[in-house]
Amino acid sequence: MSTPVGVRGPDGPPVRTSVVGLGWAAKSIWLPRLRQHPAFAVASVVDPNPAARAEIPQDRAGTRLLDDVAELSRDGTDLAVVAVPNHLHSTVACRLLRMGIPVFLEKPVCLNSAEAEQLAAAERAGGTVLLAGSAARYRADVTALRRVVRQDLGELRHVELSWVRARGVPDAGGWFTQRQFAGGGALVDLGWHLLDTVGPILGPVGFDQAVGTVSDDFVNDRSSQAAWREDAPKDAGSDGDVEDTARGFLVTEDGVSVAIRASWASHEPYDVTRIRVDGSAGSATLTCTFGFSPNRRKGSSLVRVRDGVETEVPLPEEEIGAEYLQQLDELPGLLADPASQGRTVDEVRRTIAVIERIYRSARRARIGARSTRAARPVPYSTLLNTEDHHA
Template sequence: MRIRTVLVGFGWSGREIWLPRLMASGDYEVVAAVDPDPAKREAFTAATDRPAFGDVDLLRAEDADLALVASPNHLHAAIARRLLSQGLATFVEKPVCLSSAEADTLAEAERAGGGPLLAGSACRYRADVRKLADLAGELGRLRHIDLVWERARGVPRSQGWFTSRAAAGGGVLFDLGWHLLDVLEAIAGPLAFDRVAASTSHDHVNDPRWTAAWRHDQPAPELNADVEDTVRGFLVTGTGLSVGLRASWATHSVSHDVTEIRIDGSGGAATLRSTFGFSPNREPRPRLSVVRRGRTSEVAVPAEPIGTEYSRQLDDLRARLADPSACGSAIAGARRIVCTIEALYAASATPLLPTGPVTTAAAT
């Protein structure tokens, strides 16, 4: 039986990432969309011949099996709470929430409504990341992990909300950093950090020359970003595992967009160099290498089209919807990640609270 799915949010992510994959899958049937923008609702209906609503409260839980939330960050928790309270299984794009308090609210809504909350962070579904995670078990006791994602020129605009702390929760740490921290859990399992040091900077975020042109965003009405474009962190667990994290929307240090993950263990080291995401300014192919006793060997990584990880995530989502034990798992993982993000911001003396009012409509 196909999973009747409502797409909540028809901005870039809903339109470019999720709708094509949902429509192409034999496992899903897109039955409706929700967006407060009449033009976006009209565009969705024209593309699918399905209805679109202006608010999630107009949905009936019995008419769908799943809601996929692809709205701006600050709306994720509020929308998911309303959907979960109706008992509707709800998949939320990263970041699932913007604070540990929001995570607790979502956990309560999930318990009260009975439908599972499912979390979206697609990078762990990449073939190269899965191969790296498999290799981690062969490296002995893990000592250190470096997580790096740097764009040469990639500040997102999205009509300004992506670079507004009130709307996005933060900058590159909530955007690229969430992915990196989720991949960290895929490699090393759930982690809690006893010591955290961090710094943030914002050298490029208000300069239009550093915009991610490949996203084809509409220009922001003005450049008044109040978020970081770069974060650097160093974290240590109670067992002594250390983690370095560096993420940049824009930097002088690379000529193209690069993701690099390095694992140091007592029995060897492994490095993945690739490019996560959709940017066309990327590494020509993923490269994975292992070093043991001074000898380096290359590990074959299957080539796959850009964005395959999102299709693979949908495949996994069907299995999780059928798993009674799924309730509680995703929000627990999201809470660990958002607590780490809160700790990094606190260590860098970056404000944690929004600087302006936010709305609760399902905007994109």
């Protein structure tokens, strides 16, 4: 591995950062936070669209506006934050990694296991490091839940994960709802965050069993669109072909069960994220809202239950989006740690394998349902009505 980036901060040289891809995530999440964080300097932004580059305000650092990552160099770039559309994540990240440039890649890190292996090969070839967006892990309430699980719940038995939006289909009619570009729907998008939070709870375990279902009742309903993203209206004929809801049930190698639900839209009044962990000595439930949706109940709650007694665990107040700044706090140290190489890819392999298995199970269920309907005997009354009609 090449010489790692030194630990940097307010009193040292900043991490010279390039933001690649100037969509919603870059403009709303990463650019503002990178520019306010003392450990980073936005040295350049990269996007092939001149209009997107023109929207980026200059700062005192004199950010360079580039149209291709080929214009970047390892000598002048300490980190590339990649926030391009999903289908380009692996391609762009692999180019940068092979150039020897460390990459921080937005989720979903990849769309299939083959892309995970391509990222692993590129990381090794470039002698650098791949890091990934894992903001939910850095939430104060999620951190508090992990502490309760570790200290109070005994042997783990079951975990329930759900992120259910009332309305929140992203970029409805655009690439986000097209399978060829997004790789999937709510499971790839919200489900990745949920699986990322369960990783530190369960540890690096595999899953012996995985089944799931998907549905698409809301994905093409324009009233279910994520209004807070301010996506431009799309052609009404551009229907999505991904799921807006996915449900899965998993069993780990050591017998812990995991239920997961990810929904871009539902019949609920508010957007709610819930993580419940059952153990031999008690249970704990975190109720909050991940993400930026304004359609949320205020604050988070963490309740521990033991022997029929509920205890409210105090949680610090936290601004919406604070977890992204907290992840940035950790990035310089991860860049400087030689042990970081390969760690993200190992986690990504496990996450994408689960997503692929849920999708395969859902496809088999749909094929089976169609076969059952096709083979179902026609009721005698229907035959009579048909014969009467033709008479």
